[in-house]
Amino acid sequence: MTKLADWFETSNDATKVLLRLGARPDVISLAGGLPAPELFPGDAVADAFAHVARSAPAVSLQYGPAEGIEPLRALIAAQMRKEGAGSVTAENVLITTGSQQGLTLIGQTLLNKGDRIALDEPTFLGALDAWRPREPGYTAIDWSGNTPVFKPSSDAETMPKFAYCLPNFRNPTGETMTLDARKALVAAAQRDDVILIEDNPYGALRYEGVQPASLISIADQGGDGPYDGHVIYTGTVSKTLAPALRVGWMVVPQRLLHGLIISKQGLDLCTSPLTQYAALHLIETGVEAETSERARDLYRIRRDAMLAALEAEMPAGVTWTRPEGGMFVWVTLPEGTDAHDIFQRAADARVAIVPGDVFYAMNPAHNTMRLNFTNVPEATIAEAVQRLAGVIEGRARNAA
């Protein structure tokens, strides 16, 4: 009987379950992390792929360079420079098959079994999934002092290999890191020579307020490139154009680029040149910017609908985050409530949510849950929150 690799002892199929939860047509799903499909620019995507395949089949349908096509890398580098990372050049940019692959590449390139990763819990489930095959350990970033600490002083272990953050509208909490926290994090990374992963899938989805500077722009000393600072940045068109393009990117310090490219070609040889040229076309012709703007308008309404419904419906003792952007609200239930119990009862009431404990690598908070507000219309959100509140209230009454 074939035995799976040891890392499966710590694996789960949470992502698979989440992606499937919304499939039942009679269930309102607040469980996924899916964009609103009504935003997808189908005709523009059709035109872009057709244009590329027809005008340059020999290049767009062939294998491409492992690091990605040069014009897309140059365009991303120019965007990064414009946003303050002044020394980034095309050489620093590596195109990935979705930004999930970027996380896989980082783990595969940097981690030996037992190496540690520093992070704030709860965190992105897909990152934990990406790194599990490398069998890492985890440590919480200690924010209690003047500057964040990556390694507990009581710990005999070495520094973590890298620290992972989602500074904008973190999945699952929706929280945004302040500018002061960003500066402190970069200073600590430079002091301890620790790589910072700045995962930024939701950056374009800000519905109010002003975005603090990115970690990479704080870390970048400017000047002539290629960039060689302490931050790896990951981006994607999944939230601004369409997930199915599977086009993401990493902005990588020069000293790590070679290793990441070797890793990348082992994983899938190259990301589709056809899709990369189509994504480039969709960015250059303004379709991405326009889709992104429509997303902000739509998601702002849905976020507001969710916050209003929570305010109106939730029983006392339930609290939640008020995200300035992104896709998620994080709900904390009264102490002692088990969100898995709520999950089951909510499913009976035909509402899907995600129990919060799956987003932890170390110390799960069992009285938490994640709600998504991007994938269903506002009236449906209100209906779902009402049902959910009923479930939570009923549970509280039963417990009393």
Next chain:
Amino acid sequence: MTKLADWFETSNDATKVLLRLGARPDVISLAGGLPAPELFPGDAVADAFAHVARSAPAVSLQYGPAEGIEPLRALIAAQMRKEGAGSVTAENVLITTGSQQGLTLIGQTLLNKGDRIALDEPTFLGALDAWRPREPGYTAIDWSGNTPVFKPSSDAETMPKFAYCLPNFRNPTGETMTLDARKALVAAAQRDDVILIEDNPYGALRYEGVQPASLISIADQGGDGPYDGHVIYTGTVSKTLAPALRVGWMVVPQRLLHGLIISKQGLDLCTSPLTQYAALHLIETGVEAETSERARDLYRIRRDAMLAALEAEMPAGVTWTRPEGGMFVWVTLPEGTDAHDIFQRAADARVAIVPGDVFYAMNPAHNTMRLNFTNVPEATIAEAVQRLAGVIEGRARNAA
């Protein structure tokens, strides 16, 4: 200074170098493994993507299931059953981002550090690249007896986790495994409970003769599925349609499917549904079959041109394989010749080849090289072989 993971101590950038070798416009490249770009059905691909994106944007542009879209999985299962693997159902099929990702998935799902892989050398470089991050060991399949042996009796180690083969037109040698060898291999795998990987990227590219039965059809006992035998099969549209679709698949025993799907979602969440639906459309409308037939016609001519040129030009003491299909001829130089030396001198004569030693995991033969015959027209092949023969002859004269 950030240290890369330990597996980089054994890594090389051979694939990257090979993919770039052909880029210099004044060099004739026999080095790559690229299809002829003039075969790519650009207009049909344009139509397929446009049709899918326009007619079903909500599904084709969204995230999809980690295992792939059901209709493509069902179509591949039906093809496998037609080719003799009678118990294969859609449930056994996992869509991958190119068949390279299938190899990565197998390594990630089955290998712990130090686990061994059995194979015949020389072998596919991309497979070695895919498995290197898992830090495996290697063992040669012993074919000296009545039945192949996966584990040398002198060896204290356990059985290999799996055995890897390219039964049809092996990269890099072009050789095809006989039916008797296939039967013996499957019997040995069943006896020792070892998984066999049947990597079949070139199966459709047969230019003469009859294909022996696939390993999976020999291993499959038929009957009601899902299939749960000893063979994992991998296929791709890269050689029959276009590499840039990055659509491959694995046919997987039922007991391994769950582990492979968990692995897959960690790597890139899902393969693009847009591309999968487009590939399905291109298969269903006959474009893939037609492209494949045009490839066979074109590549037969190019293979014959290469074999004729080798016959006419090569000095005594040089031998080569005569592949019935695929993309490569394997050349053995006189004992003592270093193919890296030939590689350098050939580059000076503006011809690119691949020194054979990069295709070995254990005991490299330094007097070997791989020639590709699919990517350049027959007159150019003849010119390249003539230049190469001159280099080899000159080298022999200098050595004498």
